[in-house]
Amino acid sequence: MITLVYLQVSSLRLLFRPCLFQLLAGFWSAEVRS
Numbered sequence: 001m002i003t004l005v006y007l008q009v010s011s012l013r014l015l016f017r018p019c020l021f022q023l024l025a026g027f028w029s030a031e032v033r034s
Helices: 002-033
Strands: none
Touching: none
């Protein structure tokens, strides 16, 4: 049971990381432009 939840969380993190990275990159470029 616990391993199943852990696998789901890790897969969610793998999916979420690119989105978070894009968000940070967009914020950084906006800061640089201003």
